[in-house]
Amino acid sequence: MNGVATAGTASGGSWLSRKGNLQALGVFLFVVAGSVWALALDSRFVYMLVYVWFGLAYGMLLQYGRFCMASAVRDLFAVKVPRMAVGMMIAVALYAVVAAIVTLSGFSTFHPNAMGWHIIVGAAIFGFGIVFTGGCASGSLYKAGEGNMNSMLVILAISFSQAIVVSASGWWDALVPQSWVTAAAAQDMPAELSVTKGWFDIFTAGYIWGLKGSTTAEIFGMAESAAGIVWLNTFLTAILPVVIILVALYAFYYRKGYLRRSGKAAPTLGDELAGMWAMFTASKNTALAGIGLGILAGLHMYVTGALREHYGIFNFGELLVAMGYTNGLSIQDTVFDPGYWYITTQEAQWGGWIMQKLGIDSMDSIFFGLDNGLPNPLLNAPGFMSIGIILGASVMALSRREFKWKAPTWESAFFAIVGGTLMGIGARLAMGCNIGAFFATVTNGDPSGWVFLFGMTLGAFIGVKVFTWWMDWSAARKGGELGL
């Protein structure tokens, strides 16, 4: 681009003399003080603080790179910009490399997702929703940290829609076939879970538990070998698809404009490679954030895995019991504790916990009662990762003078609530969002993540078509210039 004049952010005096920097420092010190307080209560809270601080770092990088995976699929179709799709692929490649090292060192916390049609259906609903909310699950968290109250509404909608979906029964049960009810009944689960009541319980016990989830190395019986981990999980499942997608992004979305700008009428292979590099570096912030997030996400698994080894536990619930906190644990004495970057399940727990306080108990569901528990938000380790993302994004946005409280309009609030609800429903059907069901899976050799990305892309494509139609109709109705 020619003639770009950069922003005039005139400043004088010391770094701290700027109000935004002072506020950013205040938020940072708040996290430091909270961490010290938690450690003073019990040093074993360091396990939870790992989530907090990785969340803080994720939030800072997400805001720095405007790193929103909704944009990765949406902006391809809406404005033909591959920036975020490229950033996402860079992050996948880096995460995959670090994840391989973590797995080889024996500290991986990863579990593959069950492969089935539910992934495409759930991901498509999720992908449709993200077009209307303006952000994916983690994107909504970092935008909330920029002061965007629409994104806060999206988080609320994701939280409560999931909590309702996983615990609803009655007429909802008609949504699932009788064969799933029969299969669920045959699972021999404790009566208190009532697995044949509640459509999501029936879906989980009668359908999901009958599916198989495996990494590519496991499929080929090479899960224990270094060759299986490196070549099948990392190269074949992550790196090779990333390279193919990057070449496709270049060919369909970047090449034509690049060759025009650089005046190459008959490009050589060197010109094409230079074009690919130009695409990678077109948005340095996004590329740097992708590199940072990829490495951090892998390290997160390593640190949590090492701490589990240190404390001799498999799940944070065991540590909570040892510390004397037994409320809100599942019947297995577990809580949701993925050990890596994850977003939606802890938000479902927030919604479920509030509903429980309002008298709507959902601990008879498989999702909360058997698997994830409903811990107090002050003891919800992954929940603190989400809060860390919001605070980290606030620190970065305040220091870059980009923080601004933005109140929703009726229209944007409607989109946030409806879109967020669809994201919540989609995430539960697909067993995760773009982070837990895509980013964390493909990087650890689980091919189900690519199925999620396909479904999310399909949903986003349809979402952009509907959104464009609505924008045109709305502008025409108002008689504005853009409606002509």
Add this chain to the structure above:
Amino acid sequence: MAMTFNKTADHEWELNVCGYTCPHPQMYTKKALQKIDSGDMLTLIFDNPSSGESIQAMCEAEGSDLVDRQEGSGSFIWKIRKA
């Protein structure tokens, strides 16, 4: 606040999408750039930081020049000359 798109002078336009989040700002900018003539100047006012990255990439792809950027307090005023 509603989106506004006005002609401010000969060959000069202003698009204000403050209050809008993704994907509104980049989609409205795309529509505005499609509407104005080559060489016209578009003043774009927005306050959704993440839209900026996509708008900058869109300008680069289409050859439009981002000739001025004023940023601060969470708001952005960019001037784009359409290719």
